[in-house]
Amino acid sequence: MKQLPDIALLELIQVADDRAAFDELYRRYWRKLYMAAYAKLQNDADAKDCLQDVFVALWHKRKEINIHSSAEAYLYVALKYRVLNLIRSRNNYGRHLDLFAAIPPGAMQAADDRLALQEIQQLIRVAIAEMPEKMREIYLLSRQQELGIADMAKQLGLSAQTIKNQISNALRRIKAKLSGQV
Numbered sequence: 001m002k003q004l005p006d007i008a009l010l011e012l013i014q015v016a017d018d019r020a021a022f023d024e025l026y027r028r029y030w031r032k033l034y035m036a037a038y039a040k041l042q043n044d045a046d047a048k049d050c051l052q053d054v055f056v057a058l059w060h061k062r063k064e065i066n067i068h069s070s071a072e073a074y075l076y077v078a079l080k081y082r083v084l085n086l087i088r089s090r091n092n093y094g095r096h097l098d099l100f101a102a103i104p105p106g107a108m109q110a111a112d113d114r115l116a117l118q119e120i121q122q123l124i125r126v127a128i129a130e131m132p133e134k135m136r137e138i139y140l141l142s143r144q145q146e147l148g149i150a151d152m153a154k155q156l157g158l159s160a161q162t163i164k165n166q167i168s169n170a171l172r173r174i175k176a177k178l179s180g181q182v
Contacts, residue, residue, distance in 0.1 A: 006071035127177035
């Protein structure tokens with residue numbers, strides 16, 4: 001396996017479900033890809049998680065993937081998108097924290113923390129339920145399934161800008177609901 005070029009390994013993986021060919025491809029590129037992911041994320045566990053996602057996806061999608069350039073280029077691009085999705089999900093977490101900032105000061109102190117959290121969760125559920133169907137679908141895809149903008153756009157047949165606008169509008173609605181403006 002060590003002497004085979006990448007294209008032959010990919011063919012064995014796709015056609016024969018050859019685990020040894022997959023393992024060889026993994027050995028060839030894991031360290032380089034890890035270094036690239038770590039350089040961007042500065043976190044060992046996150047870098048390893050992204051790499052695992054890339055290789056798991058390669059194995060699961062081996063029958064559908066058509067790699068026209070090199071395996072190395074494909075893996076780097078796949079890793080790039082995994083890293084960007086992780087960074088994006090971190091930013092989304094920050095946005096959720098912004099939603100909680102909209103709660104009037106003292107509201108959390110006035111009630112038992114558990115009760116207040118349940119009320120906030122209920123307000124968020126109500127805000128989501130009141131969204132137009134497509135907006136709700138996009139918001140839930142982004143938050144529950146953690147799909148990226150490009151993935152949602154492709155899955156739903158919409159432009160990336162439409163997806164961004166729908167998510168932004170959904171967050172505005174939730175924030176307004178939490179602020180008591182709706």
